[in-house]
Amino acid sequence: MMHFRTAPRQPGIAVRTHPFHFGRVSTSAYISLASYGVIAAWILFGLFGRDPWKPDEAYTFGLVNHILQTGDWVVPTLAGEPFMEKPPLFFVSAAMFVRLFGSLLTPHDAARLASALFVGLSLLFAALTACRLYGNDRALACALILVGCIGYLQPAHLLITDNALVAGISIGLYGLAVILERPGWGAISVGTGAGIAFLSKGLLGPGVIGLTALALAGLPRWQTRRYVRALTWAALTFAPWALLWPWLLY
Numbered sequence: 001m002m003h004f005r006t007a008p009r010q011p012g013i014a015v016r017t018h019p020f021h022f023g024r025v026s027t028s029a030y031i032s033l034a035s036y037g038v039i040a041a042w043i044l045f046g047l048f049g050r051d052p053w054k055p056d057e058a059y060t061f062g063l064v065n066h067i068l069q070t071g072d073w074v075v076p077t078l079a080g081e082p083f084m085e086k087p088p089l090f091f092v093s094a095a096m097f098v099r100l101f102g103s104l105l106t107p108h109d110a111a112r113l114a115s116a117l118f119v120g121l122s123l124l125f126a127a128l129t130a131c132r133l134y135g136n137d138r139a140l141a142c143a144l145i146l147v148g149c150i151g152y153l154q155p156a157h158l159l160i161t162d163n164a165l166v167a168g169i170s171i172g173l174y175g176l177a178v179i180l181e182r183p184g185w186g187a188i189s190v191g192t193g194a195g196i197a198f199l200s201k202g203l204l205g206p207g208v209i210g211l212t213a214l215a216l217a218g219l220p221r222w223q224t225r226r227y228v229r230a231l232t233w234a235a236l237t238f239a240p241w242a243l244l245w246p247w248l249l250y
Contacts, residue, residue: 035140042147043119046157047112048105057159059083060091061108064159067095068107074248087245089199090114090161112159118167119156123147125170125193132177161200168197172209176216179230187233194234195241206238 052058059078066077073092076083094111101110123143130142146152155162172193179186190209197205213231216222 032140035144039123039143039147043116043123043156047116048109052108052159057108060094060159060161061111063088063091064094064098064111065107067091068098074245086161086201087199089196090118090164093117093164094159108159112157115157115159115163118163121167122163122170125167125174125189129170129174129177132174164200165197165205168193168195168200168205169208171196172205173212175234176209176213179234180222180224180227183226183230184233187230188237190231190234191237191239192241194238198238198242199245206242 052061062078063076063083067073067088070077073088073095076086076088076091094114097113097117098107098110101113104110123146126146127139127143131139134142170193172190175186175189175191175193177186179190190213194206194209197209213234217227
């Protein structure tokens, strides 16, 4: 009779006891991958294969079409009349997507890729903010909670400037979350986020970010010269966004 000796288990080497057994890391990776897939599908499904919905998408695409036809992005124009209710960042972004993908998609479908871009930025920086404030394991959960909000479902898939506004606010709030530990990066994020929000829908976004920054100054941890200096750099970062379009408009 032949005897087989089992090799001793060496320390530090994992032994798979079952062909379908997954360790904790692998299971976590599969869950994360599935979650990213859900988020990507949530962003993309509903953007394509439909006509612009009245009233918002119809007039927004009219402004985008004016840029495509004339190349004039400084003065948003609708039906031959200046439309000064909203700054042009979102309209310009949508026009760029039409130029890039208009040969593959209908113009209004290609324009909605701008919404996908800004919604993706909103989710990304919301997740980064949660990561900074609550830990790495909360980042993905934050993004999933945001896409699970019923009130966000329809606007996130529309061709509207609000998506760029939300992205700017999300970037700005992330900057405030990291500004004490990384003042330079935080200041750039605050200023850039406020700038994107301003060029998307006027003073509403910068106002939200600015009031939040002032509210933080009332807390002991933020009552430092470092915070004041960082806010100064944030204001300087915001200045080009705030001045360029009004100057060209003038």
